[in-house]
Amino acid sequence: xxxxxxxxxxxxxxxxxxxxxxxxxxxxxxxxxxxxxxxxxxxxxxxxxxxxxxxxxxxxxxxxxxxxxxxxxxxxxxxxxxxxxxxxxxxxxxxxxxxxxxxxxxxxxxxxxxxxxxxxxxxxxxxxxxxxxxxxxxxxxxxxxxxxxxxxxxxxxxxxxxxxxxxxxxxxxxxxxxxxxxxxxxxxxxxxxxxxxxxxxxxxxxxxxxxxxxxxxxxxxxxxxxxxxxxxxxxxxxxxxxxxxxxxx
Amino acid sequence: xxxxxxxxxxxxxxxxxxxxxxxxxxxxxxxxxxxxxxxxxxxxxxxxxxxxxxxxxxxxxxxxxxxxxxxxxxxxxxxxxxxxxxxxxxxxxxxxxxxxxxxxxxxxxxxxxxxxxxxxxxxxxxxxxxxxxxxxxxxxxxxxxxxxxxxxxxxxxxxxxxxxxxxxxxxxxxxxxxxxxxxxxxxxxxxxxxxxxxxxxxxxxxxxxxxxxxxxxxxxxxxxxxxxxxxxxxxxxxxxxxxxxxxxx
DNA sequence: CGGTTCCTTGAGAGAACTCAACGTCGGTGG
DNA sequence: CCACCGACGTTGAGTTCTCTCAAGGAACCG
Numbered sequence: 065x066x067x068x069x070x071x072x073x074x075x076x077x078x079x080x081x082x083x084x085x086x087x088x089x090x091x092x093x094x095x096x097x098x099x100x101x102x103x104x105x106x107x108x109x110x111x112x113x114x115x116x117x118x119x120x121x122x123x124x125x126x127x128x129x130x131x132x133x134x135x136x137x138x139x140x141x142x143x144x145x146x147x148x149x150x151x152x153x154x155x156x157x158x159x160x161x162x163x164x165x166x167x168x169x170x171x172x173x174x175x176x177x178x179x180x181x182x183x184x185x186x187x188x189x190x191x192x193x194x195x196x197x198x199x200x201x202x203x204x205x206x207x208x209x210x211x212x213x214x215x216x217x218x219x220x221x222x223x224x225x226x227x228x229x230x231x232x233x234x235x236x237x238x239x240x241x242x243x244x245x246x247x248x249x250x251x252x253x254x255x256x257x258x259x260x261x262x263x264x265x266x267x268x269x270x271x272x273x274x275x276x277x278x279x280x281x282x283x284x285x286x287x288x289x290x291x292x293x294x295x296x297x298x299x300x301x302x303x304x305x306x307x308x309x310x311x312x313x
Numbered sequence: 314x315x316x317x318x319x320x321x322x323x324x325x326x327x328x329x330x331x332x333x334x335x336x337x338x339x340x341x342x343x344x345x346x347x348x349x350x351x352x353x354x355x356x357x358x359x360x361x362x363x364x365x366x367x368x369x370x371x372x373x374x375x376x377x378x379x380x381x382x383x384x385x386x387x388x389x390x391x392x393x394x395x396x397x398x399x400x401x402x403x404x405x406x407x408x409x410x411x412x413x414x415x416x417x418x419x420x421x422x423x424x425x426x427x428x429x430x431x432x433x434x435x436x437x438x439x440x441x442x443x444x445x446x447x448x449x450x451x452x453x454x455x456x457x458x459x460x461x462x463x464x465x466x467x468x469x470x471x472x473x474x475x476x477x478x479x480x481x482x483x484x485x486x487x488x489x490x491x492x493x494x495x496x497x498x499x500x501x502x503x504x505x506x507x508x509x510x511x512x513x514x515x516x517x518x519x520x521x522x523x524x525x526x527x528x529x530x531x532x533x534x535x536x537x538x539x540x541x542x543x544x545x546x547x548x549x550x551x552x553x554x555x556x557x558x559x560x561x562x
Numbered sequence: 563c564g565g566t567t568c569c570t571t572g573a574g575a576g577a578a579c580t581c582a583a584c585g586t587c588g589g590t591g592g
Numbered sequence: 593c594c595a596c597c598g599a600c601g602t603t604g605a606g607t608t609c610t611c612t613c614a615a616g617g618a619a620c621c622g
Contacts (some may be wrong), residue, residue: 146474148553156470168467171460176467196456203449210448211420218417218425221405221467225395226513229610237512256569264475266611271570287569287619304397356585506600515579520602536587536601 069123084108088188092136095212099204107205110198114189120183122297124165126178131169133191137161140185140281141253144168144177145261155217155262157220158182160243166192167213183253210269212234233273235302237283241292249291333357333415339387342411352451359447363438365390366389367430373414375427380418382440386410389434390502393417393426394510404511406465407431407503409492415441416462431500435489476554481512482522486532490541498540539545 085108091097096107116135118124124142125131142159142233158178159165169175170192190198199206212227223235236259244250251257260267282298284291292298306312314504333359340346345356365384367373373391374380405426408414408479439447447513472484485508486499493499501508509516523539526532531547533540536548541547 092427143373144470146471154474156473166465168470172467174469175516199459202450205454205489206448207445210459213459213466214417214420217462217469218421218468220466220473221393221417222395222425224405224469224473225403226510255567264473267568268570268572268612269610272610275570343585488597504599516600517580517602518578524602 088138089114090161094136095162095164095208095245096136096205099202099208103202103205106198106202111190114175114191116187116189118185118187120181121182122181124179124187125169125175125177129175130173131175131192133166133189134170134195135159135165135179135187135189137163138186140187141182142179142185142187143182143254143258143262144179153261154264155258155292157216158258158262161251164209164212167209167216177306182255182258209278222305225305229263229265229269229273230276230301232265232307233259233270233277234282234298235305236263237290237292238295238298239312241295248293248295248304252288252290262267268303337387337490339410343385344411344413344461345385345454346452348453348457352454355447355451356454359443360437360439363440365436365438367434367436369430369432371430373428373430373436373527374418376424378424379422380415380424380441382415382416382438383419383444384428384438386412386414387435387437390431390435391428392431392503392507392511393428393435395426402510403513404507406469407507407511409502410433413458413461416458416465431504431507456518471554476516476555478512478522479515479525479550480554481514482508482519482526483531483547485512485552486539486541487498487544487547490544497542497544498538501537523560 085091085094085096085104088094096104099107114133115138116124118140123134123167125133137159139161142165144156144159144165145153146156147153156168159179159230163181165187166175168177199209206305223232227235240246240252241248241250257267260270263270265273274285277298278285278298282292282294284293320560334340334343334345334353337343345353348356363382364387365373367389373384374382386408388410391414393405393408393414394402395405396402405417408428413423414428414436417426448458474483476484489495489501490497490499505519506516509519513517514522523532523534526547527534529546531541531543533542
């Protein structure tokens with residue numbers, strides 16, 4: 065984890081570090097990756113010196129103002145959430161390396177949520193105004209961005225189904241395993257409370273389901289460290305969410 | 314309703330009708346609307362003779378194959394849904410005039426759902442291959458499409474919260490009133506079962522909530538016809554979904 | 563090593579679901 | 593034209609899943 069070598073005290077000074085895509089730990093997942101050398105150069109130039117190092121709890125954006133920029137996560141973990149009148153927080157999404165923050169805000173006057181770091185993170189900042197200009201000149205990037213939004217949309221629609229706690233948690237574990245490129249063992253960056261909020265469950269329910277999974281031999285769970293023992297078993301549970309059977313009415 | 318003048322028997326013959334944006338009943342909501350005359354002409358040319366008239370139950374696309382085209386709804390109402398192993402249908406989205414079908418499929422190899430007409434409908438078909446070419450030449454259209462996807466994404470994320478049956482139904486009624494441009498009185502095109510599936514509720518729960526709303530004087534409800542008597546009351550209920558209070562943690 | 567936050571487990575409550583029955587609407591065919 | 597049929601809508605009773613409330617233990621930070 066190269067990023068962990070940045071102590072928090074460097075956040076401000078390092079915030080003006082020149083981003084270097086060729087040094088980016090998330091290059092393989094970045095929407096800019098896979099575009100031509102030329103387009104990547106455009107992107108890199110437009111980024112300028114925009115790189116931020118949010119520490120846990122630090123807010124990147126909130127609903128008080130229009131989102132001025134997209135952020136691509138280089139390292140760490142962030143969340144987007146809303147807070148209702150009773151003060152209950154609802155996590156809308158987790159952002160891991162390679163993910164793009166703010167795609168749900170480009171069509172809105174006000175950003176509908178607050179974004180905060182869960183663990184110390186690195187993000188590349190791209191102002192939306194500059195992005196609009198950039199998209200005119202970089203068709204591959206445009207296409208990547210559209211496909212990224214499309215996948216996000218499909219994912220959000222899939223998760224919006226009416227599923228049991230076990231199905232949700234199983235799908236979440238599989239999704240995290242995939243997104244973190246973890247084989248078997250993974251370290252969940254976020255607390256149970258956030259997982260629960262994201263999956264629309266109570267914190268206790270998430271705990272109970274994890275315990276049940278452990279008793280069934282599907283996983284072992286030691287706080288943040290989860291080891292997937294029976295991925296097929298989890299997939300069986302998560303199937304209605306991940307790959308629903310598709311038929312005509 | 315100009316569309317109702319198309320009897321179903323004309324479906325096949327009319328399927329090759331030349332689309333005319335200047336005659337489109339949904340022009341005001343279409344993503345192509347508002348672009349320059351030039352871009353609109355590009356779009357219209359690319360559409361060719363692609364216009365379909367799905368009748369109720371007719372399937373536009375299903376998960377068996379990659380989605381080959383986007384569809385813009387000219388008239389009617391369609392739904393996108395999945396079917397799980399138990400045969401339960403889950404409605405992912407409703408599409409009304411001006412809506413774009415398939416935005417959630419551009420990043421996926423296989424379309425994740427089935428799309429079928431609820432009422433007799435008219436849709437413009439735009440092949441994705443042609444669309445990709447078109448987007449290179451029509452920046453305003455690109456931007457509209459991105460903003461549309463962004464709003465869809467934000468909407469999907471908002472609805473994915475953990476809300477009560479009353480909050481969901483209230484938000485749904487307000488959303489339908491807005492999308493159908495109905496002032497007070499609206500005709501819901503879809504059956505209760507589909508509403509329930511979309512809101513992740515049981516059909517009976519939707520009925521009960523509507524009855525409760527009627528008893529409270531918020532609405533009157535006569536089968537498909539709903540009249541909103543107290544929009545502010547509904548907004549009060551739906552507020553956590555529509556406009557969550559946004560604060561930093 | 564004290565305090566706080568997080569995780570876990572238990573007991574009771576409540577919201578929505580399932581099952582079941584009945585009324586209504588719309589299309590079809592006799 | 594009307595009776596029939598199926599799908600849809602509505603209401604009631606009982607059940608279940610998840611939530612809330614509560615408490616204890618573990619991990620982390622100052």
